[in-house]
Amino acid sequence: MSDNSKRGFVYRIDDKKVISDRLTKQEFVIKSSKNGYDSYFKFQLKNDFIDQIYGVKVDDEIEVKFGVDGSLWEKDGKEIFFTNLDAYNITVLTRSDAEPISSVEPEVPPTAAYSDALDQGDDQTDDLPF
Numbered sequence: 070m071s072d073n074s075k076r077g078f079v080y081r082i083d084d085k086k087v088i089s090d091r092l093t094k095q096e097f098v099i100k101s102s103k104n105g106y107d108s109y110f111k112f113q114l115k116n117d118f119i120d121q122i123y124g125v126k127v128d129d130e131i132e133v134k135f136g137v138d139g140s141l142w143e144k145d146g147k148e149i150f151f152t153n154l155d156a157y158n159i160t161v162l163t164r165s166d167a168e169p170i171s172s173v174e175p176e177v178p179p180t181a182a183y184s185d186a187l188d189q190g191d192d193q194t195d196d197l198p199f
Contacts, residue, residue, distance in 0.1 A: 073134065075099065075133050076162070078129070079099055079100075079127050080100040082097045082127065083096045085119060092116065094114060094115050094116075095114045110133075112135055113155060115155060121159040124161075125159060126165055127165065131161050132159070132160045134158040135154045136154075137154060138152070138155050139153070
């Protein structure tokens, strides 16, 4: 796959669709702004790549890596061309309800026993065997 990427905010996430016994897909749209103008890009995730969208929410800022695929469909002697943006990797840059992902650190409160030991001061003897 080629190494195309696009950054934007999730505008919409569609439901997963089973197309056939060999193809399941899920589409989503991101919104990107440049020079005051909004652009919308519809991507699709196929089969095993659908897991990439789990946990992503509308308004999250993401970066999508994708390949471009095209196909031809004929009906009643008329040719119709399709171009698809096939996403294969999604990285969440900023959650819609939180800080940037890289700066979020889990807050782990000290246990009660640890807090009690800190409150007793330095006059305790060390009972460690080494």
